[in-house]
Amino acid sequence: MAKAIVMRVPGGPEVLKVESVEVGDPGLGQVRLRQTAVGVNFHDIYVRTGLYQTLPLPGIPGLEAVGVVEAVGPQVAQVKVGDRVGCLTLTYGGYAEGRLVDADLLFKLPDSIDDRTAAATLLRGLTAQMLVHHTHRIVPGLKVLVHAAAGGVGRLVAQWAHHLGAMVIGTAGSEDKARIAGENGCDHVIQYRSENFVEHVQAITGGRGVDVAYDAVGKDTFMGSMTCLARLGHMVNYGQASGPVEPIAMSLLFQKSNSVTRPNLFHYLADRPRREEMAASLFDALSKGIVTPGAIHDYPFADVGRAQSDMEARKTAGAVILSV
Numbered sequence: 001m002a003k004a005i006v007m008r009v010p011g012g013p014e015v016l017k018v019e020s021v022e023v024g025d026p027g028l029g030q031v032r033l034r035q036t037a038v039g040v041n042f043h044d045i046y047v048r049t050g051l052y053q054t055l056p057l058p059g060i061p062g063l064e065a066v067g068v069v070e071a072v073g074p075q076v077a078q079v080k081v082g083d084r085v086g087c088l089t090l091t092y093g094g095y096a097e098g099r100l101v102d103a104d105l106l107f108k109l110p111d112s113i114d115d116r117t118a119a120a121t122l123l124r125g126l127t128a129q130m131l132v133h134h135t136h137r138i139v140p141g142l143k144v145l146v147h148a149a150a151g152g153v154g155r156l157v158a159q160w161a162h163h164l165g166a167m168v169i170g171t172a173g174s175e176d177k178a179r180i181a182g183e184n185g186c187d188h189v190i191q192y193r194s195e196n197f198v199e200h201v202q203a204i205t206g207g208r209g210v211d212v213a214y215d216a217v218g219k220d221t222f223m224g225s226m227t228c229l230a231r232l233g234h235m236v237n238y239g240q241a242s243g244p245v246e247p248i249a250m251s252l253l254f255q256k257s258n259s260v261t262r263p264n265l266f267h268y269l270a271d272r273p274r275r276e277e278m279a280a281s282l283f284d285a286l287s288k289g290i291v292t293p294g295a296i297h298d299y300p301f302a303d304v305g306r307a308q309s310d311m312e313a314r315k316t317a318g319a320v321i322l323s324v
Ligand SMILES: NC(=O)c1ccc[n+]([C@@H]2O[C@H](COP(=O)([O-])OP(=O)(O)OC[C@H]3O[C@@H](n4cnc5c(N)ncnc54)[C@H](OP(=O)(O)O)[C@@H]3O)[C@@H](O)[C@H]2O)c1
Pocket: 040, 041, 042, 043, 123, 124, 127, 148, 149, 150, 151, 152, 153, 154, 171, 172, 173, 174, 177, 216, 217, 220, 238, 239, 240, 241, 242, 243, 262, 263, 264, 265, 266, 311, 312, 313, 314, 315, 316, 317, 318, 319
């Protein structure tokens, strides 16, 4: 048996309840994990509120966790008992003390990356890697807009794009967050709750606009981000923290020969060679300090509701995890 956070209906943070669940022994190709830290991601809020109806209920939410392999089933060659691993599962189940997972889904963690850092950066860091190396390859001299640049993913994108030689314009929701964004890769920071980010981007770029806009805020910023694009600029809408984006007319793209993508990390990870390349690239960037999670918001396991509420209320700046 293990403690897990179970959700029976969509709703507010109160629907997340600690229960005891059966774990059992690993089957073919599976391992049993004893988890030490769990990543709390904005996706988990979309699931809890019912915006995404992707978790069969009742179910255990959570895409990301870190732990130790406690037992291995038949035909598991990738890991052995005692290995420290990170685990990303689109089929959820991350919010638990212990569980069974397919060995194929595990990332062996280098000794240089502790469990808390791994839980804070595995999903967010792989997302940042996808965004700056695959979705739009950042090269020196590009002008880049990163929304919520003090946030979990935004901070890593700003750091990485800056390291790759881009000029980074970040947005942030408060003075404190603007300071954090300025210390983490942003050459310019716009406080987009009190300042018009479109006007500022036009002024900073001399009216040219940006080559790429990384926008996971969604509803509130999408059209403004489109306006910020230069000719041939690329809109990367990778999330919807403020709500889903309204449909757009194709003719909007024709005005400046723009393109739009809506990437999903798990589609990029589905291909094994690419997944291994992305993980190696992230671990290298973490070990060299190219990306850093900074201060991690660490909550006790049973306080998952408060962790999600704080994220939702924009109180957090950076990664959120649960210590198990
Ligand atoms: N496509 C993918 O595969 C993928 C993978 C991972 C994450 N994501 C997306 O990346 C984004 C960041 O994820 P995260 O877990 O690291 O979260 P996060 O950035 O720590 O939190 C979201 C941030 O969005 C900003 N925001 C703007 N409007 C908001 C609103 N109305 N309500 C709440 N927040 C608002 C806030 O920053 P300010 O206060 O500075 O505005 C907030 O801190 C999410 O949209 C998530 O869905 C996508």
